[in-house]
Amino acid sequence: MARLIRTEKEVEGRFEEVWLVVEEDPLEQWPEGPLAVVGRAAPRQDGALRVRGEARYTADIKLPGMLHAAVLRSPHAHARVRRIDLAPALALPGVRAAIGPGEAHGLEEEAGWAGAPVAAVAADSFAQARAAVEAVDVEWEELEVVLDPEEAVRRGLVTGDERRSERGDVDRAFAGADVVVEAIYRTQTVLHNSLETHQATCEWQGDTLHVYISTQYIWGIRQEVAQTLGLPEDKVRVVCEFMGGGFGAKNSPDEYTFVAAELAKRTGRPVRCALTRREEHTSAGNRNSTIQRLRAAARSDGTIVALDGEFTNSVGWSGWSAPTEGPMRALYACENVRTVTHAAQLNTPPMKAFRAPGFAEGTFGLECLIEELAARLDIDPLELRRSNYAESNEGTPFSSKNLEDCYRMAEPHWERRHEVRARSDSVWKRGVGMASQIWYGGGGPPSYAWVRLGSDGRATVVTAMQDIGTGTRTAMAQIAAEELRVPLENVDVVLGDSARGPYASISAGSSTTPSMGPAVRAAAADAREQIEDIAEQRGLPRDTSVEEVVGLLEESQILGKGARGPNPTGMSVLTFGVHVVEVAVDVETGEVRVERVAAIHDVGRIVNPLGASSQVEGGVIQGIGHTLSEERLLDPETGRVLTTSLDAYRMPTIADVPEIVCEFVDKPDEHLTNLGSKGLGEPPIVPIAAAIANAIRDATGAEVHELPISREEMLRALREAAKKERRGAPAAV
């Protein structure tokens, strides 16, 4: 019987209470360890389609009569449109329609950053649309530009209230501590740079809007587009069968979708609106920069007695304030913790969630500070982390936490530090560093799946989710195959279209597998029960093979349905891990090379070890880019983005990749759903920057405080370390 319950839902560290209809009887979790299909390496079911160039991405959608849109963007970091004339654009060849501020959601008179959308044109070709956009005549009134986050906070220019949390008595704990360390850490703005740019193609068929879009959240697009345009949700169909990367930046429709929808309405033709790579760098979101003023206090036995952090998130013109303080609040057992987080509003491009927003930045500061503390206390950094192990999340019990297993698995990698250091020479100094990882990733309800079986013994999982490149199709097929006890190759997964499947979770917050997996298993279990009932009615044992039973069906089909149940009440569902990194630093040039990364993660049950290792490698490599080379630079005078190409914005290539060792605890979370799996998309990017910085410290004694660790920052840190040494203070461990 269906039950209506109230439950908590978390995405990227933001919590809300939701109503939830729970239908299915809870299933017992499968036993720990690899099963027949789940827990076994499986190549991607859609791998050949993608590799052979047959997968159809949003960028490949070409509808009959389709027009191309281009967007006019503000050249000023802060300005207001005093007068705009679209007529010169409309007079150009191939132009079919033009719209200005207020005529599509997202096109506004006030531009809060250089790159803010103002007007748009639809033409027969993109080149014509681009030329027409250049012809639009705009008179701008330039306004004051604020680019300094601390000035913005001082002046009250913020996107929301400051966020404060305190437990215990922080001031008293600092006063009574044996050792106090403090430092300021800064992280830079980085860009998602999915290879498929943000884009949508919209087509009206009668009163229904069809939206083909590169997105992480089919149902969120459907809801937001419907609400914004005043349509019933069923009149918006959203399609995304294959998408070329998101990393957090493709959770919402944004101006390009509304521009395409409005221009499609005005022209009566399908309209494609795709950002160029350069627009991707100015107008598609970013991981915001942060300033972190941190202090830690400890007793001489290594007990951390107080943590104190003031965090400034440079949100940009709009966006949300990510939980940069999260790791400080939750990673260690500490009775006295105080955090304050500011959300500075600047005339810079708005932030968007980027792979563990807040935690990737906050872990860099915290885990570097803990290393400093270990040095001051003369305690082994692994030992210090172990001895301050959090047994609960600010009093709430964990649904499962196997960080101690991660630490144990890290020991052999950590032991290598003696041998690694010994390989240093006069120029290249080598060292080993570590950092711990904490993040969400429990997923949540609602999410639904259907399973259809025909007499040919093949099963089809149907759900309107998206596979953003993480291998979701394959993981869902594995779960269904396991529950149905059929070979993996007999299961297909149909997804990517709101018109042909039930509601499915966002693919963000490491939530796809933990949200969708249990629904797929429940649907498969429903189908299997029906098959067992049929077997019994035919006088066969209930465990007769599925193929044999459904072989009797002729045209009949077995239809199973399943829903994601709630998360455990009163428990904190988090993921954990630790990275151990080996680096080499050229102390003459400041070049840093990451040579080896051991990434150990605790994310509950692993469904596909092959896909899981790919997720970890990808997160580690992206994190190495964030740590060493990537930075979106602004002109400090005008606020314009200077790094607008993939030449200027330096992402890792295959030549930058170190040896990466992935290990998993692989224990199901016994309190979490019928599957016991958590998400893995984000955890691998969380600890890497701090682990690299700590390895640099081990190698050279230099303390880096800023990302990226450019040669300039590295040489500055080396000079500081040399000065300290001359003064006779211990430079490092």
Add this chain to the structure above:
Amino acid sequence: MSELRLTVNGGEHVLDAPVGTSLAHVLREQLGLTGTKVACNEGHCGACTVQIDGVPRLSCITLAHTVDGEVTTIEGLREHPLVEAFVRADAVQCGFCTPGQVVSAAALVAANPEPTREEIRHAMAGNICRCGTYPKIEEAILSWQG
């Protein structure tokens, strides 16, 4: 408009396109060969890589009218053993860069059937993968002969 003669994956095409049109545009928009992806459109990422007479070229910054040689796109390499090697090694995540990776890799192994890791890194450094499938790409190329 100006006449354009192209040999693509063994087939000959006579087309019309304005002078200045990129090869990538002609392949995708006029010939419907959408396996070639355009990710930056300015020659920085390698997603649009095709072969011209067996040599990897960035089709987004190659002018179609200047092409003098046989063009091979991912559609002409679908039966190449590298495809199976990429799938087997999980050398694909979102897949948007992958056709370009395979085209570059196919040129590499044609010239050097048993490349070392260093040679692979050298030959493949122009193909950016934001998902970070690089370790698996290296494995796929090392094991492409099965």
